[in-house]
Amino acid sequence: MDYFNYKKGGLYAENVPLAEIADAVGTPFYCYSSATLERHYAVFSESLAPLDRLVCYAVKANSNIAVIKILAKLGAGADVVSEGEIRRALAAGVPAKKIVFSGVGKTAAEMGFALKTGIYQFNVESEPELFALNEVAESLGKKAPIAFRVNPDIDSGSHKKISTGRKEDKFGIAFADVQNIYDKAKKLKNIEVKGISTHIGSQIMDIAPFARAFAKIRELAEELKAHGTNIERIDLGGGLGIPYYGSDNPPSPRDYADVVKKVMHGLDCKFIFEPGRLIAGNSGILVSKLVYVKNSGGRIFYILDAGMNDLIRPSFYDAYHEIISVKKSTAKKQLVDIVGPVCETGDVFAIQREMPAMKPGDLVAFRSAGAYGATMSSTYNSRPLIPEILVQGGKFAVIRKKLTYDEILASEKIPGWLK
Numbered sequence: 001m002d003y004f005n006y007k008k009g010g011l012y013a014e015n016v017p018l019a020e021i022a023d024a025v026g027t028p029f030y031c032y033s034s035a036t037l038e039r040h041y042a043v044f045s046e047s048l049a050p051l052d053r054l055v056c057y058a059v060k061a062n063s064n065i066a067v068i069k070i071l072a073k074l075g076a077g078a079d080v081v082s083e084g085e086i087r088r089a090l091a092a093g094v095p096a097k098k099i100v101f102s103g104v105g106k107t108a109a110e111m112g113f114a115l116k117t118g119i120y121q122f123n124v125e126s127e128p129e130l131f132a133l134n135e136v137a138e139s140l141g142k143k144a145p146i147a148f149r150v151n152p153d154i155d156s157g158s159h160k161k162i163s164t165g166r167k168e169d170k171f172g173i174a175f176a177d178v179q180n181i182y183d184k185a186k187k188l189k190n191i192e193v194k195g196i197s198t199h200i201g202s203q204i205m206d207i208a209p210f211a212r213a214f215a216k217i218r219e220l221a222e223e224l225k226a227h228g229t230n231i232e233r234i235d236l237g238g239g240l241g242i243p244y245y246g247s248d249n250p251p252s253p254r255d256y257a258d259v260v261k262k263v264m265h266g267l268d269c270k271f272i273f274e275p276g277r278l279i280a281g282n283s284g285i286l287v288s289k290l291v292y293v294k295n296s297g298g299r300i301f302y303i304l305d306a307g308m309n310d311l312i313r314p315s316f317y318d319a320y321h322e323i324i325s326v327k328k329s330t331a332k333k334q335l336v337d338i339v340g341p342v343c344e345t346g347d348v349f350a351i352q353r354e355m356p357a358m359k360p361g362d363l364v365a366f367r368s369a370g371a372y373g374a375t376m377s378s379t380y381n382s383r384p385l386i387p388e389i390l391v392q393g394g395k396f397a398v399i400r401k402k403l404t405y406d407e408i409l410a411s412e413k414i415p416g417w418l419k
């Protein structure tokens with residue numbers, strides 16, 4: 001459920017007409033709904049009651065500090081994968097004690113920054129990373145709280161580029177090596193073992209892979225505890241899917257929570273969750289303008305002012321986004337290809353999509369663009385990153401401005417020998 005609806009013949013974000021925002025800031029732009037973000041967080045967290053839990057929003061889904069702030073005010077922690085994301089979480093008011101640091105390639109500099117900040121937990125993904133962290137912690141006179149990220153060898157059934165829990169994926173400690181690495185960690189003076197973590201993928205549309213993975217993690221937790229290892233926290237990652245197609249029917253937060261509670265029943269631990277897409281995905285849209293309608297080779301192309309550099313999911317993951325006219329249209333439907341202006345054949349958002357007849361200057365909105373949209377954008381073709389707008393009730397604010405061409409060029413320099 002979201003708060004992007006038609007009223008008075010036009011699409012609104014909460015109580016603000018999108019056409020009004022387009023007039024004020026130009027197109028394309030991302031627009032996020034505060035009420036939707038709040039609702040998704042609340043539904044997820046409340047479904048998991050009464051478990052002792054910390055919901056760490058996965059910042060990479062949408063890392064604008066205003067978005068993180070909304071969630072921080074509701075009590076969310078943050079799951080981060082870089083120093084930049086730690087800095088964003090802190091800037092948004094997430095206490096260090098609620099930050100979990102994931103990722104396979106944490107550098108010594110990033111670990112040092114995280115340790116000085118006093119984060120809650122490092123999710124360690126390999127033996128070399130464990131030893132590197134111990135060394136950095138020793139040099140700072142600190143103890144690093146860790147969980148090992150375990151790879152449960154479960155296929156999440158999602159797209160191959162967003163599956164992370166199969167043994168051939170780069171993530172986590174292989175199941176067979178788990179006992180051994182905990183034994184090594186226990187001997188390190190500057191490491192404090194706190195628990196286990198896992199994360200099997202993203203946009204998961206079936207509850208069964210979660211149930212299988214969580215059962216394996218529970219069994220492992222029991223074995224490790226029996227072996228004298230301190231397992232007081234279990235981090236179950238993120239990955240719950242959201243509807244992109246109207247007919248999509250992902251497990252609800254309630255279904256997911258029921259599985260967690262059933263599988264983990266009676267285990268005395270604190271539980272950590274890392275939802276990203278579930279919180280942000282349907283809380284945002286991308287608004288773009290039709291630049292040209294081109295008839296060529298027997299096809300109709302709607303050429304937009306947004307490109308794959310602004311929203312890469314369709315070209316990168318073959319992802320589907322619902323694309324709708326911002327002005328409610330009763331015009332006859334036709335099959336069109338919806339494309340961007342970038343000089344790449346892959347800069348295509350939709351092929352043979354049924355759309356009303358539209359003309360240059362008309363606005364379209366991509367639904368479900370709040371997660372892995374702005375955060376995956378680039379300046380390819382020297383196209384400036386587009387603005388991000390936050391709506392709350394009847395008001396809106398620019399939460400990331402568009403850089404001017406001068407600001408972009410100012411960061412580059414021609415060396416003296418070329419002058």
Ligand SMILES: *Cc1c(COP(=O)(O)O)cnc(C)c1O
Binds near residue numbers: 275
């Ligand atoms: C990306 C990621 C998440 C969030 O995944 P969603 O599918 O957006 O919920 C959580 N944990 C880790 C370790 C991740 O890499």
